[in-house]
Amino acid sequence: MGITSPEKMAEVENLNSINLTRSLTDMIIAQDAQGEIDQSVIAEQKKRFSRDRQQGQRPALNPFDHPASRHREKNPHRTGDGSVQLANITTNQSKGFNLNKQEFVDAVALRYGWPVEGLPNTCVCGSPNSADHTMTCKKGGFVCIRHDEVRDLTASMLKEVCHDVSTEPTLLPLDGELLRYRTANTAPEARVDICARGFWTRGQRTLFGHPGLRPDGRLPS
Numbered sequence: 001m002g003i004t005s006p007e008k009m010a011e012v013e014n015l016n017s018i019n020l021t022r023s024l025t026d027m028i029i030a031q032d033a034q035g036e037i038d039q040s041v042i043a044e045q046k047k048r049f050s051r052d053r054q055q056g057q058r059p060a061l062n063p064f065d066h067p068a069s070r071h072r073e074k075n076p077h078r079t080g081d082g083s084v085q086l087a088n089i090t091t092n093q094s095k096g097f098n099l100n101k102q103e104f105v106d107a108v109a110l111r112y113g114w115p116v117e118g119l120p121n122t123c124v125c126g127s128p129n130s131a132d133h134t135m136t137c138k139k140g141g142f143v144c145i146r147h148d149e150v151r152d153l154t155a156s157m158l159k160e161v162c163h164d165v166s167t168e169p170t171l172l173p174l175d176g177e178l179l180r181y182r183t184a185n186t187a188p189e190a191r192v193d194i195c196a197r198g199f200w201t202r203g204q205r206t207l208f209g210h211p212g213l214r215p216d217g218r219l220p221s
């Protein structure tokens with residue numbers, strides 16, 4: 001929502017920086033210790049870069065700048081308390097907003113911490129329901145989705161540097177071994193998140209596990 005991409009701006013900003021420091025660079029190359037830089041020229045250059053930057057970013061920062069939303073800007077449908085009904089904004093697939101009306105309303109409510117409409121009072125697990133609970137309830141799918149996203153991303157990166165990378169491999173069954181920690185998974189079909197060979201030591205396997213994350217990125221308490 002109105003955030004520019006540093007990756008797309010980096011090349012232009014690098015050229016700006018080179019141009020801005022060119023007179024200083026020339027003086028250093030010429031080993032000129034007495035010369036002075038005209039600060040008014042530098043200030044003028046900075047102003048021009050800033051103006052060009054703002055003009056260049058304007059289209060990217062107005063994803064809804066098309067005829068339909070311009071019409072709505074002139075005639076916003078306001079609710080009783082005067083706030084603009086965000087549900088009237090057209091979702092725009094070409095800009096990466098691939099949500100339908102209901103998903104868009106829910107996404108805005110979640111983003112701003114507003115109540116989500118139509119949420120049942122009680123979850124199927126029996127707990128009182130809330131937007132936060134729907135994200136963290138183990139009966140829902142979001143816990144698994146977040147866990148699997150991190151697992152698959154980590155595995156894809158490990159594949160670039162390690163051999164024999166697999167996800168969710170089954171561990172060897174226990175034959176009466178005693179494990180030091182009580183939290184150790186001793187189930188017959190116990191699995192680990194990722195297995196990769198050659199991570200710490202050449203040829204040796206390393207097993208990776210992660211506990212999954214809360215929607216805000218914190219570890220579960």
Ligand SMILES: [Zn+2]
Nearest residue numbers: 123125127137
């Ligand atoms: Zn629940």
